[in-house]
Amino acid sequence: MGSPVTIALDAMGGDFGPSVVIPAAALSLIRHPDTHYIFFGRESEIREQMSDHSPLAAVSRIVHTDVAVSMNEKPSQALRHGRWKSSMWLALDAVKKGEAHAAVSAGNTGALMAMARFCLHMQPGIERPAIAALWPTLKSESVVLDVGANIGTNARTLVDNAAMGAALARALFSVDKPTVGLLNIGEEEIKGLDEVKAAAAALRNPDLPIEYRGFVEGDALGKGIVDVVVTEGFAGNIALKTAEGTAKQIGAYLKAAMTRSLMARLGAVLAQGAFQALRAKMDIRKMNGGMFLGLNGLVIKSHGGADAVGFASAIDLGYDMAASGLVASIARDVERFHNALNTKTETALKAVAQ
């Protein structure tokens, strides 16, 4: 790989395909001028979009394929008809072959995860992948995982998620010993699922390269009290979607309140700059991108309905993760976690697993 970072893009994924993916890459290129791109999809459509973006064209390669995975395909269907030849598969395969450092797709999550596992395989020592999200907080951002790759709580998976999340936080936030919390329904040690308790016992080990801060509740997510919040995919996905929904709900309340009287409208005009700053702060497009962790390669899933600004954020994430050498650092970290977990903890985890 000649250039520092090469990103493989599934040009046909998402609700809008090339009309979003190409302008998004052009946006990301401005922020990271040392990026190269490989686009997978219908060449004519990609070329048409590319004609408006000559700087992008100069650092891009197009690989044509007619096969695209649709947004409502089941993972098994997608694998059957899209393996070896769909734009989604080819983007992942470019990562596998070492031609690209990361693959980004706005295609459907289930299909992308199934193909990623099939194509890239799990990293040694990790049993299940996780999807990590960047969560905006009052302080800055936190890594929250898993937000939907695996449902059902399992102590070993929670510990692996902590290891992967910590490696990601180290890469993205430049912290040496990230603070880690376990999402639970109470801060008291007496509460919560047995599996969560077993994971807590394992993480309370001072030899681990993290600062374990105990249980955190749902209302702590937005406060940013820890760098990494660990949970399983069902609760994590519900939390993520609930936060997005609540933000939209309050935005709607605010809009209604600011237009209900002449005085309010005048006030809103004067405070225009403030509202713009608020909108920028609450712009979920900036947080777009679910990071697949635990695979032998970097994969970022963009929201299917993302616009160019949103998809560009997902590409930026891919760039940052690739530039930090995340796959290698996860491998190192997970080994440290597994070594540090003493026999006693292993026994406790096994007892819970049975």
Add this chain to the structure above:
Amino acid sequence: MGSPVTIALDAMGGDFGPSVVIPAAALSLIRHPDTHYIFFGRESEIREQMSDHSPLAAVSRIVHTDVAVSMNEKPSQALRHGRWKSSMWLALDAVKKGEAHAAVSAGNTGALMAMARFCLHMQPGIERPAIAALWPTLKSESVVLDVGANIGTNARTLVDNAAMGAALARALFSVDKPTVGLLNIGEEEIKGLDEVKAAAAALRNPDLPIEYRGFVEGDALGKGIVDVVVTEGFAGNIALKTAEGTAKQIGAYLKAAMTRSLMARLGAVLAQGAFQALRAKMDIRKMNGGMFLGLNGLVIKSHGGADAVGFASAIDLGYDMAASGLVASIARDVERFHNALNTKTETALKAVAQ
């Protein structure tokens, strides 16, 4: 019971005890002048607070006890030292004896639930209690349950929660056939836990006194697309707390934005009325009160840190639930659900349970 509604109050529960509970009852009495109250706790402290509220004193009875359950007691400890004699127990016992229609406590959730189960027992046909919350939505309010009574998904419990939630919605919202959704991590039928899928199959029965609307995701909670959102206690609690945290987070963003420049501050002064309306809309104190469902009696749990306005909302809920005869209507509804669940569904549920 002479008066239409009598409420039993644990005067010692919560972070503030009588100094919140008595003013709260005085507030609720203004809204519901036909209420009577029985206060359980230290008589001298209750009398001292009551001296400022003569209309309340006229409709209240005080039952003295020195024993109070503390906020950090484990349920087992609370049961051991507080059974038969604590203010919490006595309030529940008043409901059991038919002296009061509902008990309200701001004491710790685990202890209150353990005592409520022990004192009141489960309603016939219901295996596990649920805690229901009123969720503010863009349309009005939804019932969300379970938000923390039981953790771990179980198809039978989800179906019972749907029945209880529907009865509650019928009582609080005056709808005949409440719309019901199952919280899941995707609207597609292919997603989610097996137990959730089995519950979905059972609820898709046209003979039930609900309109089943399928799966809803976390971001649908705030939209109010259904009257009742059904989930298990872990995910439900995480969702509730996450929404509360996100609302606070955005409130903090808004405050910061509106004070960052002179223009913004001027605008905020002009839009003062609008901001007050927004604050009122976002006032979570109005939504205070976790409703324990499935027991032979009505129990409402207030936030431990609630002020008088918040605790008064919990008393209001107790009033509304009692006035509608909720326990009897839940019993009727659950029977209809169980009758309507045909043998095929029963078999499917059993297969998943094994």
